[in-house]
Amino acid sequence: MTRVPSDRALQDDVIRALADAPYRASADWRRRGLADPDRLERYAHFLARHFYYERIVHFFKYSRALTRVTGRAPEAVLKSPAFDALLPTLVLGSRETAMSVAQLVTAHVAAGGAPVPYLADLLRYEEAMMVVEAGPRAWRDGTPTEGAGSRERYAPEKVEGTVLLDLAYDLPTVLPKLLQPWTELPQAPERRTKLLVARSPHGRVAVAKSDEGVVAVIELADGKRTLEELAAGTGLQVVELRQTLQGLVDLGAVRFSTGS
Amino acid sequence: MVGAFYNPHLGRELAAVTGIDHLAMADPPAASDPWWPAIRGRYTLLLHDYLGQLSEPLDERSIRRARTLAELYRSPWVAEHFQCLHTEDGSYNLNYVFPPLYTEEFLDRFVRNACALQARLDQPLVMENIPGFFDVKASQMPEPTWLHRFFDATGAGFLLDLPHVWLEAHYRDMAPERWLAEFPLEHVVELHVAGVEDDADLGGPWIAPAEPTDEMLGFAGHAVSRCPRAKAVTFDAFSPSLTAEVLLRSVERIRGAL
Numbered sequence: 001m002t003r004v005p006s007d008r009a010l011q012d013d014v015i016r017a018l019a020d021a022p023y024r025a026s027a028d029w030r031r032r033g034l035a036d037p038d039r040l041e042r043y044a045h046f047l048a049r050h051f052y053y054e055r056i057v058h059f060f061k062y063s064r065a066l067t068r069v070t071g072r073a074p075e076a077v078l079k080s081p082a083f084d085a086l087l088p089t090l091v092l093g094s095r096e097t098a099m100s101v102a103q104l105v106t107a108h109v110a111a112g113g114a115p116v117p118y119l120a121d122l123l124r125y126e127e128a129m130m131v132v133e134a135g136p137r138a139w140r141d142g143t144p145t146e147g148a149g150s151r152e153r154y155a156p157e158k159v160e161g162t163v164l165l166d167l168a169y170d171l172p173t174v175l176p177k178l179l180q181p182w183t184e185l186p187q188a189p190e191r192r193t194k195l196l197v198a199r200s201p202h203g204r205v206a207v208a209k210s211d212e213g214v215v216a217v218i219e220l221a222d223g224k225r226t227l228e229e230l231a232a233g234t235g236l237q238v239v240e241l242r243q244t245l246q247g248l249v250d251l252g253a254v255r256f257s258t259g260s
Numbered sequence: 261m262v263g264a265f266y267n268p269h270l271g272r273e274l275a276a277v278t279g280i281d282h283l284a285m286a287d288p289p290a291a292s293d294p295w296w297p298a299i300r301g302r303y304t305l306l307l308h309d310y311l312g313q314l315s316e317p318l319d320e321r322s323i324r325r326a327r328t329l330a331e332l333y334r335s336p337w338v339a340e341h342f343q344c345l346h347t348e349d350g351s352y353n354l355n356y357v358f359p360p361l362y363t364e365e366f367l368d369r370f371v372r373n374a375c376a377l378q379a380r381l382d383q384p385l386v387m388e389n390i391p392g393f394f395d396v397k398a399s400q401m402p403e404p405t406w407l408h409r410f411f412d413a414t415g416a417g418f419l420l421d422l423p424h425v426w427l428e429a430h431y432r433d434m435a436p437e438r439w440l441a442e443f444p445l446e447h448v449v450e451l452h453v454a455g456v457e458d459d460a461d462l463g464g465p466w467i468a469p470a471e472p473t474d475e476m477l478g479f480a481g482h483a484v485s486r487c488p489r490a491k492a493v494t495f496d497a498f499s500p501s502l503t504a505e506v507l508l509r510s511v512e513r514i515r516g517a518l
Contacts, residue, residue, distance in 0.1 A: 007363045046393075
């Protein structure tokens with residue numbers, strides 16, 4: 001006996017077909033005959049351009065502010081043959097697609113060869129923001145993401161997708177200035193800077209300056225090491241480690257694995 | 261009332277102009293927005309944020325957010341959309357308004373969840389129609405029938421988006437007035453009017469942050485005359501590319517057309 005899918009499941013199928021180009025091309029989807037294939041394809045392309053326009057404008061806003069120096073508006077890639085070539089592979093919201101689109105943008109802006117000393121760092125930073133934001137998200141509260149009771153019983157684990165950036169320039173000092181009116185290009189001090197980029201389960205992307213202790217915790221938090229093992233590995237006191245972990249949990253960079 | 265959307269990049273102009281009765285708020289004001297105090301002090305503000313999709317019940321956090329924003333804006337009503345744009349498990353998200361299937365199951369879901377939301381709000385709920393570019397063969401009834409039944413069951417108000425109706429009529433090759441007549445106009449509280457422009461992907465017109473054409477304005481005049489409970493008409497454009505000139509001229513032309 002074939003089980004009839006619920007209407008909600010059918011709606012999910014239509015949403016997936018619009019968001020996921022390989023699925024849209026599959027025999028599984030096509031044989032369902034739920035919608036006119038030409039109309040669906042057109043609408044999916046429209047949605048893809050809209051989806052990544054919003055993200056490029058948001059995550060590459062500093063590069064946009066530099067357009068009069070670089071001569072390259074980041075969102076221009078959406079009308080390029082290179083973006084059109086990606087259309088048959090795009091899965092809206094996936095990390096892989098975010099990476100592909102962000103790389104198109106960084107290549108496009110960098111190719112202008114503008115005399116902005118920190119441009120390479122800036123593009124890495126913006127690309128990381130866009131990629132970290134991607135991935136499934138919790139749209140509603142109510143599903144506990146951690147085990148009940150004390151978190152001490154669980155091992156801290158780096159959240160998938162969290163990124164550590166090691167930059168040659170102190171970008172956080174220049175970013176706000178780029179969004180203000182300026183005539184002379186705002187400069188960033190040449191100073192090694194580590195930034196942690198993470199995302200909450202609801203999709204909020206946060207950035208924090210990072211130090212050696214944070215870097216060590218992120219590198220060692222594998223969901224298996226206990227607090228004590230982590231303290232030993234990072235050289236932090238347990239009290240200090242707890243504070244660091246709390247900050248990282250708030251940021252969305254670390255969660256407590258239930259081991260299940 | 262004739263108004264527009266609050267576009268923060270036009271805050272300076274909106275804080276100073278006359279001739280706009282209300283502003284719809286699509287996003288909460290940024291903490292750094294210098295024009296927000298003047299805007300809040302001066303205008304009737306309509307909550308038009310994304311609260312959630314009513315195919316599922318709103319969670320407590322979303323309801324608290326809706327209540328907080330409605331209070332901040334002193335909004336006379338709270339707006340949401342007939343949309344279902346992300347999968348239930350959160351894996352896929354279109355990030356753009358997309359209508360539900362017009363079926364009994366979805367009607368039941370929307371009625372139940374809208375009633376639950378209404379019970380938690382201090383203001384009336386109004387719901388906006390969403391255009392479909394293609395029909396999904398799993399739908400069981402025409403959109404207007406589904407909407408009639410929703411409004412009869414919930415007592416919610418109807419936020420009639422006219423360009424959405426116009427576009428659906430265009431892609432069905434129907435006269436927009438004929439398609440409009442099918443909708444439950446007796447429930448309309450607010451109307452949206454906007455421009456449309458050709459989109460290369462769609463191969464035809466779609467919603468754009470542009471001035472409404474004379475045809476759209478004529479359609480708006482026709483629609484308002486058939487909505488006896490309508491209280492507000494809003495120029496529906498919210499985009500960083502929108503200019504103050506387009507916004508102000510559009511509001512003025514809408515007012516002239518009514």
